Amino acid sequence: MHIRLINPNSTASMTAQALESALRVKQRDTQVTAVNPTDTPVSIEGGADEAMAVPGMLAEIRKGEKQGVDAYVLACFDDPGLHAAREVAKGPVIGICQAGIQVAMTISRRFSIVTTLPRSIPIIEDLVCDYGADRHCRRVRSIDLPVLGLEEDPAAAERLLIREIEAAKKEDGAEAIILGCAGMSALCERLQTVTGVPVIDGVTAAIKLAEALVGAGYTTSKVSAYDYPRIKHAGVAAVA
Amino acid sequence: MHIRLINPNSTASMTAQALESALRVKQRDTQVTAVNPTDTPVSIEGGADEAMAVPGMLAEIRKGEKQGVDAYVLACFDDPGLHAAREVAKGPVIGICQAGIQVAMTISRRFSIVTTLPRSIPIIEDLVCDYGADRHCRRVRSIDLPVLGLEEDPAAAERLLIREIEAAKKEDGAEAIILGCAGMSALCERLQTVTGVPVIDGVTAAIKLAEALVGAGYTTSKVSAYDYPRIKHAGVAAVA
């Protein structure tokens, strides 16, 4: 089985980090390849960044479709363009936010999410609601650090994350933590060790769910909402 | 005051129709200009079409910002890229779905929405939820006609719409109807006359709400979520 990991932003080091997380957990006979568009924002911080990243991400999916990719993982916690991607792909498309939430709802009753910038909090809260976890998610928190700050000073990022996770345990009664940015993936194991609470990295979760869905033979429903985009008759091939 | 009407798809005739609806209701001293990107799908039917239309739409907003535009109306009922647009604009950005819903919630207690294709129903249902109208919106219905079909055979479209509005009155107890596609704008008045139920065209609603907000001096909050996109330090100007 071939899973394509797509980092929607154009920062190759983040793509590499996500791939590393994927390789650590994938089954032996799963092939994981990772790509990122080169014409998208260097990081996704808010709705405008998302919007500018989605066409490049969809282009990668269309490439993947020609190459016979079985499933896709979108490695950005805002799950940008997730519904669009599912229209374009035959196989399952997994967003790391939705994947993290599905795992958290299975191994805990109440969890919190820790992301980078405060401006992303309402975006993630709305996703939590879309994915049906309003009651299970105690709070979306932020460490007030830009996405690229995670790479620039990982030690500082780790300190901020530990402080916020401890606050989530104490103030929220969080039984599990979801890391709210693909760029935190490499820190996941250490954070869990230090704080003693299950810490969920969306990339890891998504890769395993993608394997599960492909392994069971599930593909994206082409009945109605996720059907392929219609080819428009005005001579303009919309998104095909 | 200068309001820019942006049709996110690339079909100029639809832009013209929306402009006509806007001119019919605008105040005397309001300037309304209408544009559409030329590199976007010819119609927006689903998430992938939306995604491909948003960057072009945002480019139009950035142009408008330089020209001193006071507010924007996005003339596509899926409100594609609405949050992104608000990050980029200083003044208010009005989506025609949200505008139609705000009007419907003010002049009725229960309403239904009639859109074009069935695949758009879940998209609009999710918007209804985001805009807080779950309890007020009885049902999202479709006439199972592609967007461009509205222009190709307006008489047939009108017949289908009347039939669906009558069903909404009878089966849903709808007290008002929102037209779920900018391309239905020209039919609004006739549909109301024929069916005897208030019929709300989102373009009309949005233009008037844009005037109202600008008239009161409201601008988009730049505190947190709708703040301008950050200029990223990797030498890549993300969306600025």
Added chain:
Amino acid sequence: MHIRLINPNSTASMTAQALESALRVKQRDTQVTAVNPTDTPVSIEGGADEAMAVPGMLAEIRKGEKQGVDAYVLACFDDPGLHAAREVAKGPVIGICQAGIQVAMTISRRFSIVTTLPRSIPIIEDLVCDYGADRHCRRVRSIDLPVLGLEEDPAAAERLLIREIEAAKKEDGAEAIILGCAGMSALCERLQTVTGVPVIDGVTAAIKLAEALVGAGYTTSKVSAYDYPRIKHAGVAAVA
């Protein structure tokens, strides 16, 4: 166009203040007249006050109907009798709570409301829910000052409001503030200047939305829920 501003309580100075806010933002050719019943509570603080104010308010609407008024704004943040008023009026009836919320949902993703007395908090929370803003409204706060205290010591009221708005910014992540009492209208501009966050006065918002709805030709749906009250056959003219 003629908009009638109705202050449901009997304190004329509050009516005057609301009118002043209205006049500041109305279009040139809009006529705004303001009235208050004389047999209602001097301020609305809770459900019983509301109940005692509504018949007088409805009487004002029935007077307005005979005078050809085009729309009504109810200048009390509890929106008392809003549904009833819509049954009695032909044109749109705008409540300042609903208007403030519609504006806040358009220019921000998350907002807080600051009202006078703690006892009004659940009332406003329930309105927030009715208007579909549960997710967007972070918190309803109070300054624990009676309504008339706003007029008696405006400087103290301003200090309390600033403190609470700053708390809303810091603790709630509020991107906009709605003033939860018509009597705070005059303080709106100063509060925004001092705190740097958009501050929304419901009276201002409602006047502009009323203009928008009338300008677009919308009237209250007379299909079902908001139909005129039935004239009862027991020889008793109920509310006609």
Added chain:
Amino acid sequence: MHIRLINPNSTASMTAQALESALRVKQRDTQVTAVNPTDTPVSIEGGADEAMAVPGMLAEIRKGEKQGVDAYVLACFDDPGLHAAREVAKGPVIGICQAGIQVAMTISRRFSIVTTLPRSIPIIEDLVCDYGADRHCRRVRSIDLPVLGLEEDPAAAERLLIREIEAAKKEDGAEAIILGCAGMSALCERLQTVTGVPVIDGVTAAIKLAEALVGAGYTTSKVSAYDYPRIKHAGVAAVA
């Protein structure tokens, strides 16, 4: 213990019918007295009727307070002025809609409500939501008969109710039915016998819940929201 049954409308025959239902189920040592204001609409059909009935109803509660009444039952299914009444009363105030719903949520998992006029459906739906029964209430139905029609032609009313209850059983999977009008009280037993599904009359339910609360020593919380209305200092006794 003394329970006062207040019919908010001014139709004495409806008051008498409600009293009869109350007397049928009250404990031996409970005193039930029934009153109705004389200056309120002859029936409550919509929000405006409600509004015109509430001050008269509150006046009855204030009278009852001087007479040492222990609890009040409001015999109108819209529960008009329920929150206001609780501010004015020391003892519990029971609305027949809330009472019917609490019983239905205890003896069934899914129920439907059958009321008189279609215009009351959204009002009752909103109460269902306020009382937390959205998921338990399958549907609010109407027989499209004015309230006073129940008295004018009880046989016709019964036929319409049976038809609607049968539809609720079949289409809604309703396991219990709540009668959505105090004026249906006398038909309750027959409807249950004929249809074979538990039929709940709000008046009956409310009287028994009132006895229960008084018997346990519960009174209305005077902490915050339901505290007595403040006496205003402008020399105007608001609602005292």
Added chain:
Amino acid sequence: MHIRLINPNSTASMTAQALESALRVKQRDTQVTAVNPTDTPVSIEGGADEAMAVPGMLAEIRKGEKQGVDAYVLACFDDPGLHAAREVAKGPVIGICQAGIQVAMTISRRFSIVTTLPRSIPIIEDLVCDYGADRHCRRVRSIDLPVLGLEEDPAAAERLLIREIEAAKKEDGAEAIILGCAGMSALCERLQTVTGVPVIDGVTAAIKLAEALVGAGYTTSKVSAYDYPRIKHAGVAAVA
């Protein structure tokens, strides 16, 4: 009328305490008998304890059915097996959590719940949601004391409860408090006296609601969900 109080755990002293609370409020001609299974956990602290207690509780109901018991009160705040019990019983089955919530929603607009261990908080939150009180319940709090700790050191328990109730008044704006454990029943009156806020004991509430429902003639609906368990044809009598 005969009400059977069932304490699902096997600690007889807790059964005795609950019975005492019941006897204090029951009507003169109500017979209350109390039992507990002997093969269930000594206290219910979490889902596994619940699961181990339910079959024994159901056995007590089946015994009660043969003895002509009219209604049952389940004296554990998690309402374990409540739906199952209703399938087995003819008369009403009242859970003390649901009963406490129904009372709190009648005498206050906003309340908080105080339970024993933190692990029970999500369980109770989910019940609050099932019973439709999400908006009315400000917060579920715990004193972090095991259930049996309430009996071992009642003075310490009282101190912890007072501290938590005061916090609920101040931080939550709670207008009433529900005690989140049957074992707190004996402390109820003192807590209300000391804190000045209505304090609701679920056992007391449930006994009175059981009397109310039986008094009105209500029995559990046997239409669909709460119908008696089917006798299975494989020769194995499932639960009959």
Added chain:
Amino acid sequence: MHIRLINPNSTASMTAQALESALRVKQRDTQVTAVNPTDTPVSIEGGADEAMAVPGMLAEIRKGEKQGVDAYVLACFDDPGLHAAREVAKGPVIGICQAGIQVAMTISRRFSIVTTLPRSIPIIEDLVCDYGADRHCRRVRSIDLPVLGLEEDPAAAERLLIREIEAAKKEDGAEAIILGCAGMSALCERLQTVTGVPVIDGVTAAIKLAEALVGAGYTTSKVSAYDYPRIKHAGVAAVA
């Protein structure tokens, strides 16, 4: 990795069928073993059946813990005792209802569920709500056939299921179907072929999700709610 499939009812043929579904999709190096208690109902049809099945199911989990089982799949669509099971197990415990829903929310936007008896509909609706799929699940339908009827006349069951799935496609706009009973597992593939809509069998889904979670190293959070049951000090080992 060792996954234990537990059929909570005592019908061995259903256990065998579930195991067959599991073996069809498991990875090569996954060991799946299947058990069922022998003292539980022959089928689970409602809350009482659930309650009688859970202690036996928990006993199987405790056995599995001693044998080093890595994860558990509960093969009954009501997910009976799921929270309890998670308290007792170290590794993940997957309910087939939750698993089916997580898959459906990933490969479609709107789905319906088809179960056996009407009495199970509210139970499943409440699970749908608990798992956050209210908006995504159009409707829970039933074929009105007892669980064991699936085995007795599979051809009839298939006809009924096809009819109901076709209705779900047409009336609900369902884009995917979840089979609402473990006993339907064997029919899954044929139903999908005949109806042309993705049909999801919970057993299959759960096995793959269990593999995914174990493969990623996730275990049940032992922080708070899902912590192991406390050993009680009254000399009675509650559930250990």
